[in-house]
Amino acid sequence: MQTSAIAKNYLVQFGSRVLAVTLGLITLAIMTRALGDTGFGEFTTAVTYLQMVAVLVDLGLTLVLIQMISTPGADEDRLGSAFLGLRLVSNTLIFALATVLAFLTPYNLVIKLAISAGAIGYLALSTTGMLTGFFQKHLAMWRASLAEIVNRVLTLILVILAVRAGYGVIMMVSILTISNVIHMMLLIFFAQSFARIRPTL
Numbered sequence: 001m002q003t004s005a006i007a008k009n010y011l012v013q014f015g016s017r018v019l020a021v022t023l024g025l026i027t028l029a030i031m032t033r034a035l036g037d038t039g040f041g042e043f044t045t046a047v048t049y050l051q052m053v054a055v056l057v058d059l060g061l062t063l064v065l066i067q068m069i070s071t072p073g074a075d076e077d078r079l080g081s082a083f084l085g086l087r088l089v090s091n092t093l094i095f096a097l098a099t100v101l102a103f104l105t106p107y108n109l110v111i112k113l114a115i116s117a118g119a120i121g122y123l124a125l126s127t128t129g130m131l132t133g134f135f136q137k138h139l140a141m142w143r144a145s146l147a148e149i150v151n152r153v154l155t156l157i158l159v160i161l162a163v164r165a166g167y168g169v170i171m172m173v174s175i176l177t178i179s180n181v182i183h184m185m186l187l188i189f190f191a192q193s194f195a196r197i198r199p200t201l
Helices: 002-056 061-069 076-102 109-137 141-165 169-191
Strands: none
Touching: 002 076, 002 109, 002 141, 002 169, 061 076, 061 109, 076 109, 109 141, 109 169, 141 169
């Protein structure tokens, strides 16, 4: 039974990943054509900057949380709430600093504003990775997969609307922020089935 559940969990995760990548590629193609070489270059620069910050802020908390909640008898409510609170506070401080530092770089104003618009979104994105540990432990990756698909579909729809309205780089990055925040909120909601997670310190 356990082996069957693990296999099903893997297949759901694999299938959703294929769908998510496909939706992402479609979104990227639409965005690339709409922004043009200069605009897409600015978008890529802003997103790459934020991705680098997101990698730096992990601090190994995701792996530590997974190890701790996997311990028999672990208090998942307390651990989840404490780690979520710590992640949100630490990420807020670091992304705020990264945003300020971006304005000291030689990037043009569009890139700087795009970084500002995307900071909250990448803060949320770095938090979702930590929450995934709960779904892995309880073999319920379909919940995390569903949240990711909602994220990708919402992003695609908003990008199409933004392109039709003639919006540019800053709006495209803002769309990522909206989608990532909703993604994080969905994961927190879905995780309540396993632990009462409330951000605390």
